[in-house]
Amino acid sequence: PHIIFLSQSVLSGKKHLCGVRLCHEIAHAWFGLAIGACDWTEEWISEGFATYLEDVFWENAQKLSEEAAKEQQQLKSLLRWRRLQDELQNSEEELQVLRPNKQSTGEVSDSGATIVKHGLNPGKIFMQVHYLKGYFLLHYLENRVGQKPFLKFFRLFVERFHGQLILSQDFLHMFMEHFSELKSRGLSMEAIYQNWLDVAGIPKPLLDGTLKWTENRLVHEVQDEVVKWVEFNKNNRKRTRTCKRKRSCKDVVTFKEDAAASEVLKILP
Numbered sequence: 541p542h543i544i545f546l547s548q549s550v551l552s553g554k555k556h557l558c559g560v561r562l563c564h565e566i567a568h569a570w571f572g573l574a575i576g577a578c579d580w581t582e583e584w585i586s587e588g589f590a591t592y593l594e595d596v597f598w599e600n601a602q603k604l605s606e607e608a609a610k611e612q613q614q615l616k617s618l619l620r621w622r623r624l625q626d627e628l629q630n631s632e633e634e635l636q637v638l639r640p641n642k643q644s645t646g647e648v649s650d651s652g653a654t655i656v657k658h659g660l661n662p663g664k665i666f667m668q669v670h671y672l673k674g675y676f677l678l679h680y681l682e683n684r685v686g687q688k689p690f691l692k693f694f695r696l697f698v699e700r701f702h703g704q705l706i707l708s709q710d711f712l713h714m715f716m717e718h719f720s721e722l723k724s725r726g727l728s729m730e731a732i733y734q735n736w737l738d739v740a741g742i743p744k745p746l747l748d749g750t751l752k753w754t755e756n757r758l759v760h761e762v763q764d765e766v767v768k769w770v771e772f773n774k775n776n777r778k779r780t781r782t783c784k785r786k787r788s789c790k791d792v793v794t795f796k797e798d799a800a801a802s803e804v805l806k807i808l809p
């Protein structure tokens with residue numbers, strides 16, 4: 541629904557990482573611009589949705605098969621899960637809450653002013669917890685109803701709230717109304733608040749569903765690739781040391797540290 545201006549340099553070559561970033565920014569045309577957060581402390585309404593939709597847009601742009609899309613999505617979920625765990629361990633608890641104002645969210649004072657909680661806290665600016673927890677919440681809801689019906693619901697939601705500022709409850713209320721059968725299956729807005737929006741730390745439902753990502757073929761492929769390069773680096777360093785002793789070889793380029801590789805290994809199962 542909006543025009544986005546792109547520098548030519550962004551579009552040259554096969555910059556796949558850039559492609560995903562573009563998908564994220566395009567998603568903001570709907571969530572962030574066409575529909576915004578009424579209370580900016582609930583920034584997941586913009587960033588969680590854009591993070592969730594960047595995968596959907598990317599799959600469509602790349603014309604991935606259903607299986608390939610699922611594999612990529614699971615690999616990304618695993619990486620995001622690891623990042624979320626790291627960030628939750630290394631950030632203040634009160635910054636980790638998606639709806640910090642809870643029931644009084646969106647309230648305007650007598651003077652007409654609203655306060656963005658933690659708005660000036662530099663720790664908040666650099667954290668991705670709201671992107672990631674928001675993404676996982678949407679993923680969780682999608683799993684309850686299936687991707688196609690969920691995206692169809694997104695369209696209805698955008699039509700209904702286009703041009704408006706919303707609160708988390710606007711989205712959840714319409715979601716629960718649209719998929720009314722979920723109530724009988726034990727899902728309620730209260731449970732979503734308690735598990736996902738109003739608390740710090742890892743959302744409880746997320747703890748149950750993480751194991752399946754580690755069985756993914758792509759995850760093993762990446763893991764094998766990292767192990768290969770770690771081994772290559774070790775052998776290369778041994779060779780360099782031997783060369784130095786003999787003083788007969790030309791320079792051999794090595795990684796300065798294994799730290800980067802071991803970081804990658806750490807995030808994989």
Ligand SMILES: [Zn+2]
Binds near residue numbers: 564568586587590
């Ligand atoms: Zn964003």
